[in-house]
Amino acid sequence: MRLKKFIAVLAIVGMAAGLAVGCGKSDAGDGNDKKAEASEWDASRDITIVSREDGSGTRGAFTELFGIEDEIDGEKVDMTTQEAQITNSTSVMMTTVAGDDYAIGYVSLGSLNDSVKAMKIDGAEATAENIKSGTYKVSRPFNIATKEGADNAVAEDFINFILSEEGQKVVADNGYISLDEAKPYEGSAPEGKAVVGGSSSVSPVMEKLIEAYKAVNDKAEIELQTTDSTTGMTSAIDGSYDIGMASRELKDTETSEGLVPQVIATDGIAVIVNKNNTTDELSSDQVKSIYTGETLTWDEVVK
Known part of the structure:
Protein backbone atom coordinates (compact mmCIF):
# COMPACT_ATOMS: atom_id res chain seq x y z
CA MET A 1 0.00 0.00 0.00
CA ARG A 2 2.76 2.34 0.94
CA LEU A 3 4.59 1.45 -2.29
CA LYS A 4 1.51 2.29 -4.37
CA LYS A 5 1.16 5.65 -2.63
CA PHE A 6 4.84 6.37 -3.22
CA ILE A 7 4.52 5.58 -6.93
CA ALA A 8 1.42 7.77 -7.18
CA VAL A 9 3.23 10.70 -5.57
CA LEU A 10 6.13 10.30 -8.00
CA ALA A 11 3.72 10.31 -10.93
CA ILE A 12 2.05 13.51 -9.70
CA VAL A 13 5.41 15.22 -9.19
CA GLY A 14 6.49 14.16 -12.66
CA MET A 15 3.31 15.53 -14.22
CA ALA A 16 3.67 18.81 -12.36
CA ALA A 17 7.26 19.13 -13.52
CA GLY A 18 6.24 18.41 -17.08
CA LEU A 19 3.52 21.07 -16.91
CA ALA A 20 5.97 23.57 -15.47
CA VAL A 21 8.47 22.90 -18.25
CA GLY A 22 5.70 23.10 -20.81
CA CYS A 23 4.52 26.42 -19.43
CA GLY A 24 8.07 27.71 -19.41
CA LYS A 25 8.50 26.82 -23.06
CA SER A 26 5.19 28.43 -23.91
CA ASP A 27 6.12 31.64 -22.09
CA ALA A 28 9.50 31.72 -23.77
CA GLY A 29 7.86 31.17 -27.11
CA ASP A 30 5.41 34.03 -26.45
CA GLY A 31 8.31 36.25 -25.49
CA ASN A 32 10.19 35.39 -28.67
CA ASP A 33 7.08 36.00 -30.71
CA LYS A 34 6.65 39.41 -29.07
CA LYS A 35 10.29 40.26 -29.75
CA ALA A 36 9.93 39.20 -33.37
CA GLU A 37 6.75 41.22 -33.65
CA ALA A 38 8.40 44.26 -32.06
CA SER A 39 11.29 44.04 -34.52
CA GLU A 40 8.96 44.25 -37.52
CA TRP A 41 8.60 47.70 -39.07
CA ASP A 42 5.16 49.11 -38.22
CA ALA A 43 3.72 51.59 -40.73
CA SER A 44 1.13 52.80 -38.21
CA ARG A 45 3.86 54.45 -36.12
CA ASP A 46 4.41 58.22 -36.15
CA ILE A 47 6.99 59.61 -38.56
CA ARG A 140 21.25 72.39 -56.12
CA PRO A 141 24.57 74.12 -56.81
CA PHE A 142 27.60 74.10 -54.55
CA ASN A 143 28.90 77.67 -54.48
CA ILE A 144 32.01 79.32 -53.17
CA ALA A 145 32.19 83.09 -52.74
CA THR A 146 34.89 85.68 -52.25
CA LYS A 147 34.66 89.34 -51.32
CA GLU A 148 35.09 91.65 -54.30
CA GLY A 149 38.52 93.27 -54.13
CA ALA A 150 39.97 90.66 -51.76
CA ASP A 151 43.66 90.04 -52.37
CA ASN A 152 44.89 86.61 -51.27
CA ALA A 153 47.13 84.85 -53.77
CA VAL A 154 46.68 81.43 -52.15
CA ALA A 155 42.88 81.74 -52.22
CA GLU A 156 42.95 82.77 -55.88
CA ASP A 157 45.27 79.93 -56.86
CA PHE A 158 43.22 77.40 -54.89
CA ILE A 159 40.05 78.51 -56.69
CA ASN A 160 41.86 78.11 -60.02
CA PHE A 161 42.71 74.55 -58.96
CA ILE A 162 39.10 73.78 -57.93
CA LEU A 163 37.85 74.88 -61.37
CA SER A 164 40.58 73.03 -63.27
CA GLU A 165 40.43 69.54 -64.81
CA GLU A 166 42.32 68.18 -61.81
CA GLY A 167 39.97 69.82 -59.32
CA GLN A 168 36.82 68.81 -61.19
CA LYS A 169 38.07 65.21 -61.32
CA VAL A 170 38.12 65.30 -57.50
CA VAL A 171 34.53 66.59 -57.59
CA ALA A 172 33.38 63.78 -59.91
CA ASP A 173 35.33 61.08 -58.05
CA ASN A 174 33.46 61.99 -54.87
CA GLY A 175 29.99 61.57 -56.33
CA TYR A 176 29.16 65.14 -57.35
CA ILE A 177 28.40 66.58 -60.79
CA SER A 178 31.48 68.31 -62.18
CA LEU A 179 31.64 71.37 -64.41
CA ASP A 180 31.94 70.96 -68.16
CA GLU A 181 34.94 72.12 -70.19
CA ALA A 182 37.40 72.50 -67.33
CA LYS A 183 40.97 73.24 -68.39
CA PRO A 184 44.25 71.87 -66.98
CA TYR A 185 45.54 73.55 -63.82
CA GLU A 186 48.21 76.16 -64.42
CA GLY A 187 49.06 77.42 -60.96
CA SER A 188 51.74 79.72 -59.64
CA ALA A 189 52.18 77.77 -56.36
CA PRO A 190 52.04 80.80 -54.06
CA GLU A 191 53.12 80.60 -50.44
CA GLY A 192 50.80 81.58 -47.58
CA LYS A 193 47.47 80.74 -45.96
CA ALA A 194 43.79 80.90 -46.86
CA VAL A 195 40.75 80.15 -44.72
CA VAL A 196 37.79 78.36 -46.29
CA GLY A 197 34.56 77.93 -44.34
CA GLY A 198 30.82 77.42 -44.46
CA SER A 199 28.37 74.69 -45.46
CA SER A 200 28.78 71.26 -43.85
CA SER A 201 27.45 69.76 -47.09
CA VAL A 202 30.26 71.30 -49.15
CA SER A 203 32.91 70.47 -46.53
CA PRO A 204 33.48 66.79 -47.50
CA VAL A 205 34.35 67.55 -51.12
CA MET A 206 36.26 70.69 -50.10
CA GLU A 207 38.40 68.57 -47.77
CA LYS A 208 39.30 66.33 -50.73
CA LEU A 209 40.04 69.36 -52.90
CA ILE A 210 42.37 70.75 -50.23
CA GLU A 211 44.24 67.43 -50.05
CA ALA A 212 44.65 67.38 -53.84
CA TYR A 213 45.78 71.01 -53.93
CA LYS A 214 48.45 70.44 -51.28
CA ALA A 215 49.89 67.72 -53.51
CA VAL A 216 50.60 70.36 -56.20
CA ASN A 217 51.43 73.24 -53.85
CA ASP A 218 52.92 72.18 -50.54
CA LYS A 219 53.89 75.79 -49.75
CA ALA A 220 50.24 76.77 -49.15
CA GLU A 221 48.15 76.21 -46.03
CA ILE A 222 44.39 75.91 -46.45
CA GLU A 223 42.37 75.97 -43.22
CA LEU A 224 38.86 74.48 -43.43
CA GLN A 225 36.12 75.56 -41.00
CA THR A 226 32.80 73.73 -41.16
CA THR A 227 29.80 75.84 -40.11
CA ASP A 228 26.78 76.50 -42.35
CA SER A 229 26.03 78.33 -45.60
CA THR A 230 24.87 81.56 -44.00
CA THR A 231 27.90 81.74 -41.72
CA GLY A 232 30.07 80.99 -44.75
CA MET A 233 28.69 84.00 -46.55
CA THR A 234 28.67 86.45 -43.64
CA SER A 235 32.22 85.43 -42.71
CA ALA A 236 33.39 85.98 -46.30
CA ILE A 237 31.78 89.42 -46.18
CA ASP A 238 33.51 90.42 -42.94
CA GLY A 239 36.83 88.90 -43.97
CA SER A 240 36.96 86.04 -41.46
CA TYR A 241 36.95 83.58 -44.37
CA ASP A 242 38.90 84.14 -47.58
CA ILE A 243 36.50 81.75 -49.32
CA GLY A 244 32.94 81.08 -48.15
CA MET A 245 31.02 77.89 -48.99
CA ALA A 246 27.27 77.66 -49.61
CA SER A 247 25.17 74.66 -50.64
CA ARG A 248 22.61 76.97 -52.24
CA GLU A 249 22.33 80.01 -54.47
CA LEU A 250 23.55 83.25 -52.89
CA LYS A 251 20.92 85.68 -51.65
CA ASP A 252 20.57 89.18 -53.09
CA THR A 253 21.54 90.60 -49.70
CA GLU A 254 24.82 88.65 -49.87
CA THR A 255 25.79 89.68 -53.40
CA SER A 256 24.86 93.28 -52.61
CA GLU A 257 27.50 93.15 -49.87
CA GLY A 258 30.15 92.50 -52.51
CA LEU A 259 30.28 88.68 -52.61
CA VAL A 260 31.20 87.13 -55.94
CA PRO A 261 29.84 83.57 -56.29
CA GLN A 262 31.28 80.71 -58.29
CA VAL A 263 29.59 77.33 -58.83
CA ILE A 264 32.08 74.50 -58.25
CA ALA A 265 29.74 71.49 -58.54
CA THR A 266 26.13 70.34 -58.63
CA ASP A 267 24.83 68.14 -55.85
CA GLY A 268 21.63 66.22 -55.27
Whole structure:
Protein backbone atom coordinates (compact mmCIF):
# COMPACT_ATOMS: atom_id res chain seq x y z
CA MET A 1 0.00 0.00 0.00
CA ARG A 2 2.76 2.34 0.94
CA LEU A 3 4.59 1.45 -2.29
CA LYS A 4 1.51 2.29 -4.37
CA LYS A 5 1.16 5.65 -2.63
CA PHE A 6 4.84 6.37 -3.22
CA ILE A 7 4.52 5.58 -6.93
CA ALA A 8 1.42 7.77 -7.18
CA VAL A 9 3.23 10.70 -5.57
CA LEU A 10 6.13 10.30 -8.00
CA ALA A 11 3.72 10.31 -10.93
CA ILE A 12 2.05 13.51 -9.70
CA VAL A 13 5.41 15.22 -9.19
CA GLY A 14 6.49 14.16 -12.66
CA MET A 15 3.31 15.53 -14.22
CA ALA A 16 3.67 18.81 -12.36
CA ALA A 17 7.26 19.13 -13.52
CA GLY A 18 6.24 18.41 -17.08
CA LEU A 19 3.52 21.07 -16.91
CA ALA A 20 5.97 23.57 -15.47
CA VAL A 21 8.47 22.90 -18.25
CA GLY A 22 5.70 23.10 -20.81
CA CYS A 23 4.52 26.42 -19.43
CA GLY A 24 8.07 27.71 -19.41
CA LYS A 25 8.50 26.82 -23.06
CA SER A 26 5.19 28.43 -23.91
CA ASP A 27 6.12 31.64 -22.09
CA ALA A 28 9.50 31.72 -23.77
CA GLY A 29 7.86 31.17 -27.11
CA ASP A 30 5.41 34.03 -26.45
CA GLY A 31 8.31 36.25 -25.49
CA ASN A 32 10.19 35.39 -28.67
CA ASP A 33 7.08 36.00 -30.71
CA LYS A 34 6.65 39.41 -29.07
CA LYS A 35 10.29 40.26 -29.75
CA ALA A 36 9.93 39.20 -33.37
CA GLU A 37 6.75 41.22 -33.65
CA ALA A 38 8.40 44.26 -32.06
CA SER A 39 11.29 44.04 -34.52
CA GLU A 40 8.96 44.25 -37.52
CA TRP A 41 8.60 47.70 -39.07
CA ASP A 42 5.16 49.11 -38.22
CA ALA A 43 3.72 51.59 -40.73
CA SER A 44 1.13 52.80 -38.21
CA ARG A 45 3.86 54.45 -36.12
CA ASP A 46 4.41 58.22 -36.15
CA ILE A 47 6.99 59.61 -38.56
CA THR A 48 10.04 61.12 -36.85
CA ILE A 49 10.74 64.22 -38.94
CA VAL A 50 14.36 65.36 -38.89
CA SER A 51 15.47 68.67 -40.42
CA ARG A 52 18.52 70.92 -40.49
CA GLU A 53 19.11 74.12 -38.55
CA ASP A 54 18.27 77.64 -39.74
CA GLY A 55 21.13 78.91 -41.87
CA SER A 56 21.76 75.52 -43.45
CA GLY A 57 22.01 75.75 -47.22
CA THR A 58 20.76 72.18 -47.51
CA ARG A 59 17.63 73.09 -45.57
CA GLY A 60 17.08 76.19 -47.68
CA ALA A 61 17.43 74.24 -50.93
CA PHE A 62 15.31 71.35 -49.62
CA THR A 63 12.39 73.54 -48.57
CA GLU A 64 12.53 75.46 -51.85
CA LEU A 65 12.74 72.38 -54.08
CA PHE A 66 9.86 70.62 -52.32
CA GLY A 67 7.74 73.75 -51.89
CA ILE A 68 7.88 73.64 -48.09
CA GLU A 69 7.51 77.39 -47.89
CA ASP A 70 4.89 80.07 -48.17
CA GLU A 71 4.97 83.75 -49.05
CA ILE A 72 4.00 86.04 -46.20
CA ASP A 73 4.21 89.83 -46.60
CA GLY A 74 6.30 89.39 -49.73
CA GLU A 75 8.85 87.09 -48.06
CA LYS A 76 9.28 83.34 -48.37
CA VAL A 77 8.74 81.61 -45.04
CA ASP A 78 9.95 78.10 -44.19
CA MET A 79 6.87 76.01 -43.29
CA THR A 80 8.72 73.04 -41.77
CA THR A 81 6.62 71.67 -38.90
CA GLN A 82 7.59 72.71 -35.38
CA GLU A 83 7.54 69.01 -34.45
CA ALA A 84 10.68 68.37 -36.50
CA GLN A 85 13.88 67.41 -34.68
CA ILE A 86 16.71 69.77 -35.64
CA THR A 87 20.26 68.58 -36.39
CA ASN A 88 23.23 70.83 -37.03
CA SER A 89 25.27 68.86 -39.56
CA THR A 90 25.14 66.25 -42.30
CA SER A 91 26.80 63.59 -40.13
CA VAL A 92 24.41 64.14 -37.22
CA MET A 93 21.47 63.94 -39.63
CA MET A 94 22.56 60.52 -40.88
CA THR A 95 23.31 59.24 -37.38
CA THR A 96 19.88 60.38 -36.18
CA VAL A 97 18.01 58.69 -39.04
CA ALA A 98 20.13 55.54 -38.79
CA GLY A 99 19.18 55.25 -35.11
CA ASP A 100 15.40 55.65 -35.50
CA ASP A 101 13.36 53.13 -37.52
CA TYR A 102 10.64 55.71 -38.22
CA ALA A 103 12.78 58.73 -39.07
CA ILE A 104 13.03 60.68 -42.30
CA GLY A 105 15.68 63.26 -43.16
CA TYR A 106 17.74 64.66 -46.04
CA VAL A 107 21.43 65.00 -46.86
CA SER A 108 23.81 65.94 -49.63
CA LEU A 109 23.93 63.09 -52.14
CA GLY A 110 27.72 63.20 -52.14
CA SER A 111 27.74 62.63 -48.38
CA LEU A 112 25.34 59.67 -48.48
CA ASN A 113 26.58 56.37 -47.03
CA ASP A 114 25.09 52.92 -46.46
CA SER A 115 24.01 53.61 -42.86
CA VAL A 116 20.69 54.91 -44.24
CA LYS A 117 18.47 54.35 -47.29
CA ALA A 118 17.89 56.95 -50.00
CA MET A 119 14.33 57.13 -51.28
CA LYS A 120 13.28 57.29 -54.90
CA ILE A 121 11.53 60.59 -55.53
CA ASP A 122 8.81 60.67 -58.18
CA GLY A 123 10.10 57.32 -59.45
CA ALA A 124 13.75 58.37 -59.87
CA GLU A 125 16.71 57.13 -57.86
CA ALA A 126 19.04 59.67 -56.28
CA THR A 127 22.15 59.21 -58.42
CA ALA A 128 24.63 61.52 -60.10
CA GLU A 129 23.65 60.08 -63.48
CA ASN A 130 19.96 60.84 -62.91
CA ILE A 131 20.77 64.38 -61.79
CA LYS A 132 22.83 64.96 -64.91
CA SER A 133 20.05 63.60 -67.14
CA GLY A 134 17.41 65.64 -65.31
CA THR A 135 15.46 62.56 -64.17
CA TYR A 136 16.16 63.25 -60.48
CA LYS A 137 15.21 66.87 -60.00
CA VAL A 138 16.15 67.41 -56.34
CA SER A 139 19.49 69.11 -56.91
CA ARG A 140 21.25 72.39 -56.12
CA PRO A 141 24.57 74.12 -56.81
CA PHE A 142 27.60 74.10 -54.55
CA ASN A 143 28.90 77.67 -54.48
CA ILE A 144 32.01 79.32 -53.17
CA ALA A 145 32.19 83.09 -52.74
CA THR A 146 34.89 85.68 -52.25
CA LYS A 147 34.66 89.34 -51.32
CA GLU A 148 35.09 91.65 -54.30
CA GLY A 149 38.52 93.27 -54.13
CA ALA A 150 39.97 90.66 -51.76
CA ASP A 151 43.66 90.04 -52.37
CA ASN A 152 44.89 86.61 -51.27
CA ALA A 153 47.13 84.85 -53.77
CA VAL A 154 46.68 81.43 -52.15
CA ALA A 155 42.88 81.74 -52.22
CA GLU A 156 42.95 82.77 -55.88
CA ASP A 157 45.27 79.93 -56.86
CA PHE A 158 43.22 77.40 -54.89
CA ILE A 159 40.05 78.51 -56.69
CA ASN A 160 41.86 78.11 -60.02
CA PHE A 161 42.71 74.55 -58.96
CA ILE A 162 39.10 73.78 -57.93
CA LEU A 163 37.85 74.88 -61.37
CA SER A 164 40.58 73.03 -63.27
CA GLU A 165 40.43 69.54 -64.81
CA GLU A 166 42.32 68.18 -61.81
CA GLY A 167 39.97 69.82 -59.32
CA GLN A 168 36.82 68.81 -61.19
CA LYS A 169 38.07 65.21 -61.32
CA VAL A 170 38.12 65.30 -57.50
CA VAL A 171 34.53 66.59 -57.59
CA ALA A 172 33.38 63.78 -59.91
CA ASP A 173 35.33 61.08 -58.05
CA ASN A 174 33.46 61.99 -54.87
CA GLY A 175 29.99 61.57 -56.33
CA TYR A 176 29.16 65.14 -57.35
CA ILE A 177 28.40 66.58 -60.79
CA SER A 178 31.48 68.31 -62.18
CA LEU A 179 31.64 71.37 -64.41
CA ASP A 180 31.94 70.96 -68.16
CA GLU A 181 34.94 72.12 -70.19
CA ALA A 182 37.40 72.50 -67.33
CA LYS A 183 40.97 73.24 -68.39
CA PRO A 184 44.25 71.87 -66.98
CA TYR A 185 45.54 73.55 -63.82
CA GLU A 186 48.21 76.16 -64.42
CA GLY A 187 49.06 77.42 -60.96
CA SER A 188 51.74 79.72 -59.64
CA ALA A 189 52.18 77.77 -56.36
CA PRO A 190 52.04 80.80 -54.06
CA GLU A 191 53.12 80.60 -50.44
CA GLY A 192 50.80 81.58 -47.58
CA LYS A 193 47.47 80.74 -45.96
CA ALA A 194 43.79 80.90 -46.86
CA VAL A 195 40.75 80.15 -44.72
CA VAL A 196 37.79 78.36 -46.29
CA GLY A 197 34.56 77.93 -44.34
CA GLY A 198 30.82 77.42 -44.46
CA SER A 199 28.37 74.69 -45.46
CA SER A 200 28.78 71.26 -43.85
CA SER A 201 27.45 69.76 -47.09
CA VAL A 202 30.26 71.30 -49.15
CA SER A 203 32.91 70.47 -46.53
CA PRO A 204 33.48 66.79 -47.50
CA VAL A 205 34.35 67.55 -51.12
CA MET A 206 36.26 70.69 -50.10
CA GLU A 207 38.40 68.57 -47.77
CA LYS A 208 39.30 66.33 -50.73
CA LEU A 209 40.04 69.36 -52.90
CA ILE A 210 42.37 70.75 -50.23
CA GLU A 211 44.24 67.43 -50.05
CA ALA A 212 44.65 67.38 -53.84
CA TYR A 213 45.78 71.01 -53.93
CA LYS A 214 48.45 70.44 -51.28
CA ALA A 215 49.89 67.72 -53.51
CA VAL A 216 50.60 70.36 -56.20
CA ASN A 217 51.43 73.24 -53.85
CA ASP A 218 52.92 72.18 -50.54
CA LYS A 219 53.89 75.79 -49.75
CA ALA A 220 50.24 76.77 -49.15
CA GLU A 221 48.15 76.21 -46.03
CA ILE A 222 44.39 75.91 -46.45
CA GLU A 223 42.37 75.97 -43.22
CA LEU A 224 38.86 74.48 -43.43
CA GLN A 225 36.12 75.56 -41.00
CA THR A 226 32.80 73.73 -41.16
CA THR A 227 29.80 75.84 -40.11
CA ASP A 228 26.78 76.50 -42.35
CA SER A 229 26.03 78.33 -45.60
CA THR A 230 24.87 81.56 -44.00
CA THR A 231 27.90 81.74 -41.72
CA GLY A 232 30.07 80.99 -44.75
CA MET A 233 28.69 84.00 -46.55
CA THR A 234 28.67 86.45 -43.64
CA SER A 235 32.22 85.43 -42.71
CA ALA A 236 33.39 85.98 -46.30
CA ILE A 237 31.78 89.42 -46.18
CA ASP A 238 33.51 90.42 -42.94
CA GLY A 239 36.83 88.90 -43.97
CA SER A 240 36.96 86.04 -41.46
CA TYR A 241 36.95 83.58 -44.37
CA ASP A 242 38.90 84.14 -47.58
CA ILE A 243 36.50 81.75 -49.32
CA GLY A 244 32.94 81.08 -48.15
CA MET A 245 31.02 77.89 -48.99
CA ALA A 246 27.27 77.66 -49.61
CA SER A 247 25.17 74.66 -50.64
CA ARG A 248 22.61 76.97 -52.24
CA GLU A 249 22.33 80.01 -54.47
CA LEU A 250 23.55 83.25 -52.89
CA LYS A 251 20.92 85.68 -51.65
CA ASP A 252 20.57 89.18 -53.09
CA THR A 253 21.54 90.60 -49.70
CA GLU A 254 24.82 88.65 -49.87
CA THR A 255 25.79 89.68 -53.40
CA SER A 256 24.86 93.28 -52.61
CA GLU A 257 27.50 93.15 -49.87
CA GLY A 258 30.15 92.50 -52.51
CA LEU A 259 30.28 88.68 -52.61
CA VAL A 260 31.20 87.13 -55.94
CA PRO A 261 29.84 83.57 -56.29
CA GLN A 262 31.28 80.71 -58.29
CA VAL A 263 29.59 77.33 -58.83
CA ILE A 264 32.08 74.50 -58.25
CA ALA A 265 29.74 71.49 -58.54
CA THR A 266 26.13 70.34 -58.63
CA ASP A 267 24.83 68.14 -55.85
CA GLY A 268 21.63 66.22 -55.27
CA ILE A 269 19.67 66.17 -52.04
CA ALA A 270 18.85 62.62 -50.97
CA VAL A 271 15.71 62.03 -48.89
CA ILE A 272 16.78 59.37 -46.40
CA VAL A 273 15.02 56.88 -44.10
CA ASN A 274 16.12 54.13 -41.74
CA LYS A 275 17.22 50.91 -43.46
CA ASN A 276 14.43 48.99 -41.68
CA ASN A 277 11.82 51.18 -43.36
CA THR A 278 9.96 49.13 -45.99
CA THR A 279 9.10 52.24 -48.02
CA ASP A 280 11.25 52.74 -51.12
CA GLU A 281 9.62 55.65 -52.90
CA LEU A 282 7.85 58.93 -52.17
CA SER A 283 6.38 61.59 -54.38
CA SER A 284 7.43 65.22 -54.03
CA ASP A 285 3.96 66.01 -52.69
CA GLN A 286 4.29 63.29 -50.03
CA VAL A 287 7.63 64.69 -48.86
CA LYS A 288 6.08 68.15 -48.63
CA SER A 289 3.09 66.77 -46.71
CA ILE A 290 5.37 65.05 -44.20
CA TYR A 291 7.56 68.10 -43.59
CA THR A 292 4.66 70.52 -43.24
CA GLY A 293 3.12 68.23 -40.61
CA GLU A 294 0.04 67.22 -42.63
CA THR A 295 1.09 63.57 -42.82
CA LEU A 296 1.81 62.10 -39.40
CA THR A 297 2.21 58.33 -39.79
CA TRP A 298 3.91 56.10 -42.33
CA ASP A 299 0.73 54.25 -43.26
CA GLU A 300 -0.61 57.51 -44.69
CA VAL A 301 2.03 57.29 -47.42
CA VAL A 302 2.54 53.50 -47.56
CA LYS A 303 -0.31 52.07 -49.62
